Amino acid sequence: MKKISIPRLKKEADKRFSLEVRTRDKFTCQKCGKQNKHVHCAHVFSRNRLSVRYEMDNAITLCYYCHIIWSHRCPVEFAEWCRDRLGDRYLELKTQADIIITDPREFLENKWNSQSLKPAVTTTTEH
Numbered sequence: 001m002k003k004i005s006i007p008r009l010k011k012e013a014d015k016r017f018s019l020e021v022r023t024r025d026k027f028t029c030q031k032c033g034k035q036n037k038h039v040h041c042a043h044v045f046s047r048n049r050l051s052v053r054y055e056m057d058n059a060i061t062l063c064y065y066c067h068i069i070w071s072h073r074c075p076v077e078f079a080e081w082c083r084d085r086l087g088d089r090y091l092e093l094k095t096q097a098d099i100i101i102t103d104p105r106e107f108l109e110n111k112w113n114s115q116s117l118k119p120a121v122t123t124t125t126e127h
């Protein structure tokens with residue numbers, strides 16, 4: 001595989017991951033039930049934490065309103081809601097989120113090659 005820049009690896013992986021999450025949730029907001037092709041892939045623990053950025057359990061489909069207006073403006077309520085949904089898995093993810101990835105390229109290339117991020121055919125916009 002030829003060298004791809006890290007931002008590009010992230011962008012592609014994000015796109016594939018987002019599609020997979022939204023497909024899992026049938027493009028339906030898991031908070032309010034709205035269904036359309038514009039729904040977002042929201043992260044329980046911030047996607048700035050690379051260690052959990054591509055964990056399926058760390059992502060959830062939300063509509064624009066529930067993602068931007070609700071989850072971002074009411075982070076405590078959102079966290080409680082996620083904890084209720086995920087149970088013990090929530091704490092596992094919380095621990096995992098604290099892991100620092102020292103080699104982002106290796107990490108991303110592994111994700112890139114993993115089964116979960118494999119299907120590449122998509123033109124949908126990411127969030």
Ligand SMILES: [Zn+2]
Binds near residue numbers: 063064066
């Ligand atoms: Zn919603």
